[in-house]
Amino acid sequence: MGILxxxxxxxxxxxxxxxxxxxxxIGGEESFYGKYESxxxxxxxxxxxxxxxLGVTVGMAATVSVTAGILGFIIALLLATMSYRxxxxxxxxxxxxxxxxxxxxxxxxxxxxxxxxxSRVAFRLGLIDSYEAFPILLHDQWGVGVLLAYMWKEIPFxxxxxxxxLKKILEEWKDTVxxxxxxxxxxxxxxxxxxxxxxxxxxxxxxxxxxxxAYEIPALMARTSFGLIPVLAWQEYTQFGLERxxxxxxxxxILALVSFLIGCALLMLQKNWYKKGRRAWKS
Amino acid sequence: MKCFLKQAGxxxxxxxxxxxxxxxxxxESTKNENKEKQDDQGAINVLDKDWDQIVxxxxxxxxxxxxxxGDEGINRYLNEWIAPQLKKQYDIELKQYPMDAVEFINKxxxxxxxxxxxxxxxxLWVNGENFKTSKQQDLLLGPITxxxxxxxxxxxxxxSDVQYDFGFPTEGYEAPWGKVQFVFSYDSSKMDQPPRSLExxxxxxxxxxxxxxxxxxxxxxGSAFIRHIxxxxxxxxxxxxxxxxxxxxxxxSEIVWKALNEMEPYLxxxxxxxxxxxxxxxxxxKNGEVWMTMGYDEAGASNMIMSGEFPETTKTFILxxxxxxxxxxxxxxxxxxxxxxxxxxxxxLLSPEAQLKKMELEYWGExxxxxxxxxxxxxxxxxxxMDRGGATLPEEELSKHRLPEISAEYVQWLxxxxxxxxxxx
Amino acid sequence: MEKLKKVSIWLFFLFMGLFMILPIIPLIFWSFTKLWPWPQxxxxxxxxxxxxxxxxxxxxxxxxxxxxxxxxxxxxVGNILLGLPAAKSLSQREFFGRGLAFIVLLSxxxxxxxxxxxxxxxxxxxxxxxxDYFHVTMAHMLVTMPYFIVMLWYQYKxxxxxxxxxxxSLGAGSMKTFLWIELPLITPALLLACLIVSIISLSQYLPxxxxxxxxxxxxxxxxxxxxxxGNASIVSVYSIWFFLPVFILVSLYFVCMxxxxxxxxxxxG
Numbered sequence: 001m002g003i004l005x006x007x008x009x010x011x012x013x014x015x016x017x018x019x020x021x022x023x024x025x026i027g028g029e030e031s032f033y034g035k036y037e038s039x040x041x042x043x044x045x046x047x048x049x050x051x052x053x054l055g056v057t058v059g060m061a062a063t064v065s066v067t068a069g070i071l072g073f074i075i076a077l078l079l080a081t082m083s084y085r086x087x088x089x090x091x092x093x094x095x096x097x098x099x100x101x102x103x104x105x106x107x108x109x110x111x112x113x114x115x116x117x118x119s120r121v122a123f124r125l126g127l128i129d130s131y132e133a134f135p136i137l138l139h140d141q142w143g144v145g146v147l148l149a150y151m152w153k154e155i156p157f158x159x160x161x162x163x164x165x166l167k168k169i170l171e172e173w174k175d176t177v178x179x180x181x182x183x184x185x186x187x188x189x190x191x192x193x194x195x196x197x198x199x200x201x202x203x204x205x206x207x208x209x210x211x212x213x214a215y216e217i218p219a220l221m222a223r224t225s226f227g228l229i230p231v232l233a234w235q236e237y238t239q240f241g242l243e244r245x246x247x248x249x250x251x252x253x254i255l256a257l258v259s260f261l262i263g264c265a266l267l268m269l270q271k272n273w274y275k276k277g278r279r280a281w282k283s
Numbered sequence: 284m285k286c287f288l289k290q291a292g293x294x295x296x297x298x299x300x301x302x303x304x305x306x307x308x309x310x311e312s313t314k315n316e317n318k319e320k321q322d323d324q325g326a327i328n329v330l331d332k333d334w335d336q337i338v339x340x341x342x343x344x345x346x347x348x349x350x351x352x353g354d355e356g357i358n359r360y361l362n363e364w365i366a367p368q369l370k371k372q373y374d375i376e377l378k379q380y381p382m383d384a385v386e387f388i389n390k391x392x393x394x395x396x397x398x399x400x401x402x403x404x405x406x407l408w409v410n411g412e413n414f415k416t417s418k419q420q421d422l423l424l425g426p427i428t429x430x431x432x433x434x435x436x437x438x439x440x441x442x443s444d445v446q447y448d449f450g451f452p453t454e455g456y457e458a459p460w461g462k463v464q465f466v467f468s469y470d471s472s473k474m475d476q477p478p479r480s481l482e483x484x485x486x487x488x489x490x491x492x493x494x495x496x497x498x499x500x501x502x503x504x505g506s507a508f509i510r511h512i513x514x515x516x517x518x519x520x521x522x523x524x525x526x527x528x529x530x531x532x533x534x535x536s537e538i539v540w541k542a543l544n545e546m547e548p549y550l551x552x553x554x555x556x557x558x559x560x561x562x563x564x565x566x567x568x569k570n571g572e573v574w575m576t577m578g579y580d581e582a583g584a585s586n587m588i589m590s591g592e593f594p595e596t597t598k599t600f601i602l603x604x605x606x607x608x609x610x611x612x613x614x615x616x617x618x619x620x621x622x623x624x625x626x627x628x629x630x631x632l633l634s635p636e637a638q639l640k641k642m643e644l645e646y647w648g649e650x651x652x653x654x655x656x657x658x659x660x661x662x663x664x665x666x667x668x669m670d671r672g673g674a675t676l677p678e679e680e681l682s683k684h685r686l687p688e689i690s691a692e693y694v695q696w697l698x699x700x701x702x703x704x705x706x707x708x
Numbered sequence: 709m710e711k712l713k714k715v716s717i718w719l720f721f722l723f724m725g726l727f728m729i730l731p732i733i734p735l736i737f738w739s740f741t742k743l744w745p746w747p748q749x750x751x752x753x754x755x756x757x758x759x760x761x762x763x764x765x766x767x768x769x770x771x772x773x774x775x776x777x778x779x780x781x782x783x784x785v786g787n788i789l790l791g792l793p794a795a796k797s798l799s800q801r802e803f804f805g806r807g808l809a810f811i812v813l814l815s816x817x818x819x820x821x822x823x824x825x826x827x828x829x830x831x832x833x834x835x836x837x838x839x840d841y842f843h844v845t846m847a848h849m850l851v852t853m854p855y856f857i858v859m860l861w862y863q864y865k866x867x868x869x870x871x872x873x874x875x876x877s878l879g880a881g882s883m884k885t886f887l888w889i890e891l892p893l894i895t896p897a898l899l900l901a902c903l904i905v906s907i908i909s910l911s912q913y914l915p916x917x918x919x920x921x922x923x924x925x926x927x928x929x930x931x932x933x934x935x936x937x938g939n940a941s942i943v944s945v946y947s948i949w950f951f952l953p954v955f956i957l958v959s960l961y962f963v964c965m966x967x968x969x970x971x972x973x974x975x976x977g
Contacts, residue, residue, distance in 0.1 A: 002792075002793025002794055002796050002797040003793065003794040003797040003798060003809060003813075005789075005790050005793070005794070006790040006791055006793070006794035006813060006853065006857070007794065007809055007812060007813060009790060009846075009849070009850075009853075010812055010813055010815065010816070010850065010853070011812060012831070013824075013828050013831060013846065013847075013850055014815055014816050014819070014824050014828065014850050015812060015815060015824075016824075016827055016828070016831055017823075017824030017825065017827025017828035017829075017830075017831065018815070018819055018823055018824045018827065019827065020824075020827030020830060021823045021824060021827050022823075029396070032392060032396065032420065049707070071724075074720075075721075075724060078717060078720075078721065087962050089721070089725070090962070091955075091958050091959065091962065092725055092728055092729060093724070093725075093728060094958060095728070095951075095954070095955070095958060096728055097904075097907060098907040098910065098911065098951070098954035098955075098957075098958070099911070099947075099950075099951075099954075100911035100912075100913065100928055100931075100950075101911075102913070102932060102935050102936070103931065103935060103943070103947055103950070106935050106943060107731045107732075107735060107947070108731055109563075109566075110731070110734050110735075110738070110940065111730065111731045111734060113566070113567075113570065113572070114572060115567070115570035115571060115572045115745075115746035116570075116734075117730075117733070117734040117749075118730075119746065119747075120746060120747050120748065120749050121749065123746075123747045124747070124749050131572065131746055131747070132493075136552070139552060139555070139556030139557075140556075141555070151727075152727065152728065152731065155724075155728075156728070160900070160903075160904065161859070161904075164896050164897065164900055165862070165863075165866070165897075168866075168896075195866075198862065198865075199858075199862050202858060205818075206817050206855075209817055209818040210817075212820075213820030213821075213822070214820075219559050220559060220563070223555060223556040224499045224556050224557045224559075224706045224707070225555065225556065225706065225707050227707055230820075233822070235501055237385075237822070238383075238385040239385075239412075239501035239695075239698065240501070240695050240698070240699070241412055241415075241416060241691075241695065242392075242416050242420070248822075249823060252820045252822055252823040253823060255820060256818055256819040256820060256823060259818035259819075260818055260819075263818060347923070349922065351933060352930075352933040352934075353933035353934050353936060353937030353939070354937060354939075355761055355766070355934075355939065355942055358766050359761075359764075359766050361766075362765055362766040363764075363765070363766060380922045380923065380925070381922075381925075381929065381930065381933045382917060382922045382933075383933070386917065386922075387922070390829070390918070390921060390922070393829045393830050393833065394833060396830060397830050397833040397834065399833050399836070402921070403921040403922070403923050404921070560936065560938070561938075562936060562937050562938025563938065565938055566938055566940070569743065569744075569745060569940075570745055570746050571745050571746050572746070590742055590757075591742035591743050591753065591755065591757075592742050592743055592939070592941075593743070594743070594745070
């Protein structure tokens with residue numbers, strides 16, 4: 001059983017750690033976090049403002065993952081169909097993947113600020129005459145800054161993930177499709193997407209789960225009043241003392257639950273989709 | 284084959300449950316064991332030792348200093364100045380580990396829970412909430428100040444800024460390392476007369492919309508800023524120095540939120556968003572987007588001018604009713620692997636020589652934690668003659684406008700209140 | 709029409725490419741200056757202070773790089789040892805609880821690390837006798853293994869069992885099948901998975917300091933305090949230093965792919 005070592009490893013460390021945190025979030029470890037009724041942290045979170053935050057957070061993560069997924073797919077497809085190889089272009093589209101999120105947030109804040117580098121370029125080009133005229137991209141009303149920062153980080157991830165497989169599928173199926181008289185878009189629709197779907201949707205889900213739980217980019221770039229949960233959890237965890245830490249755990253566990261449920265829903269949808277007879281690769 | 288796999292799947296589940304129960308049971312037993320162990324021998328020993336003995340035992344060891352590491356000046360002070368001295372005088376190796384206080388206190392707590400007797404951290408840089416947590420959870424070695432020769436000689440142990448850390452009694456569990464006072468910085472090329480009170484600040488903000496903001500609490504600096512508003516509006520600020528009284532703060536905070544909300548439409552981004560940290564506010568100031576910044580460090584602006592980060596025209600000001608000041612401290616965790624070396628390091632950091640060097644702008648520029656009156660005459664004059672930079676206000680003016688910090692409960696209450704009443708409105 | 713399509717594709721590429729590369733440029737300027745107010749496109753004052761600081765004893769540039777690389781290599785090796793067999797069984801065998809096992813293996817992807825990290829720390833303390841490198845590697849493996857497993861699982865799925873069965877029926881042993889049939893086929897995916905694992909490992913902050921107690925100073929551990937205190941010049945210098953191994957790794961990946969491509973097509977043709 002090749003799977004056992006890996007499975008035991010993850011269960012022992014990761015799941016073990018998770019169970020312990022869950023225990024704390026429902027009121028365990030009283031000697032450290034104070035004695036309260038069980039599930040008090042969840043009860044405290046049961047209010048409209050938290051649900052509003054949850055809605056905003058989930059919406060943001062969903063937007064990030066879908067946009068990054070689609071743009072990443074287009075870029076990977078274009079890269080894979082290019083007639084000649086341009087390695088440097090590929091490197092370019094994959095490099096941001098290697099930048100830690102905190103650095104990425106910092107880096108992009110430096111260019112997107114109203115007094116940032118892009119605004120200076122616009123000023124030099126004569127597009128604006130004062131920095132106030134530059135569009136507000138950070139701490140803005142719609143979270144554009146957060147979205148852009150995540151795009152910068154996650155598009156390369158999607159490209160990196162699907163490009164090699166995409167290329168292979170295209171190579172292997174090109175002749176068959178041609179022989180059958182199918183067009184390029186038909187090939188994408190009936191061959192590439194069905195085969196690539198598990199990986200592609202999986203990648204988007206990973207992005208979703210990540211954007212849901214990460215605090216670095218929202219903390220630096222999102223508007224204070226958004227109340228994004230990763231930021232709130234970080235504040236509870238670091239700023240308000242030991243008694244409030246179970247709340248931070250509870251928030252994160254709720255987020256994990258959301259990611260998990262969405263992951264399950266995606267799996268079900270995918271199964272149904274294949275059942276309807278759109279499975280291409282075994283036919 | 285299939286049958287075997289089924290069993291394996293089931294077996295996994297059982298195994299998982301077993302591991303979980305074993306882990307928690309294990310935790311309980313080690314915890315108790317260690318408690319006994321510590322009562323027997325452990326911590327107290329070091330503090331009973333003779334100072335000469337401590338120095339002798341510390342010889343040839345390494346001290347791990349856990350502290351915030353985000354300032355190059357401070358890092359250079361420790362690695363380029365303190366470390367070689369420590370090596371020469373005591374034959375001790377100093378190793379600095381950059382980490383936020385919240386992080387290492389949490390780490391310490393997990394270690395305590397798991398019953399780890401010998402940790403990794405020898406000296407911690409703490410203050411306020413972190414100290415309170417660690418003292419309440421018994422994470423510290425004990426009253427260390429009583430063994431430190433430099434503390435006994437040069438620090439007035441009865442002064443309130445040594446006895447209390449954000450209203451919480453220190454009882455010698457931490458030794459003061461430095462003192463800072465809150466000041467505002469402004470660009471004198473853009474404004475001539477800085478405001479001296481909340482009213483004047485409000486007026487200035489209204490006349491110059493978009494040119495002022497403050498970091499969103501619970502950021503350390505932003506949180507201190509709203510306490511200044513409390514001081515400006517409160518009928519009796521002294522009342523907050525005592526025990527936490529929720530009715531008092533509930534009543535008076537209304538005026539604070541009102542004042543802040545009145546200012547809000549004229550702030551940067553019309554108050555719809557705030558910088559998340561002092562770093563972001565400073566960045567806005569450096570780029571010229573706002574004209575004022577602030578900081579819990581009276582020499583911070585001079586320091587930034589010196590390193591070339593702030594424009595030369597930067598100056599600082601304080602409020603007529605005073606600005607907050609606080610002391611930050613050094614402590615030794617209960618499970619320090621080298622408590623002898625830790626004490627020697629702390630004592631050395633409290634030496635007049637080291638404190639004098641710390642005050643130099645090239646490194647840190649921060650005020651001394653020692654009581655200057657207790658120092659020998661020649662050292663005293665050196666402190667008095669120290670050039671603290673053109674943007675730093677003179678000591679007399681600063682000390683005349685010094686306010687003590689209020690207890691951590693009030694601080695947190697205000698931070699939460701700000702989020703509810705101002706930030707998320 | 710064809711031309712229009714081509715132009716729009718190139719415009720799209722140009723736009724996306726600029727979006728990716730432009731933020732790096734100010735980083736280079738910032739590393740050579742301390743003050744750079746609006747509207748200067750290029751700073752007016754330059755200084756080498758930050759670079760000097762990076763390579764001074766206080767800067768710890770090489771210590772950080774060395775530790776980061778050691779952990780990275782160990783993490784990759786660990787992933788190959790544990791993740792490869794797991795991915796293989798997941799994709800090729802039916803067994804009870806496969807779905808559950810899959811979910812467990814992927815759980816580090818959807819459970820934020822902050823949730824489990826305290827618990828992991830508690831467990832790690834029990835294994836105190838092991839060296840720091842080992843602890844940190846374990847934490848990095850938890851974070852990276854899901855990516856590794858998913859990619860190889862997918863590759864195995866694409867390959868199917870057919871090739872292997874053919875090899876088996878021809879009488880090749882399992883080790884031989886692996887070396888001669890499987891390995892060349894999964895090499896591209898394996899290389900990619902290793903690249904992703906390395907890069908993720910390089911950029912980890914939280915697991916590193918928790919598991920080592922902050923004593924194993926990898927690059928992120930040194931950089932992050934500066935990034936949150938906002939000294940743009942210092943952050944930029946460290947970021948460039950950090951990009952160096954990332955850039956080398958990505959280039960190395962492409963070189964390996966090229967060699968592999970040549971080999972495979974050489975055999976085939």
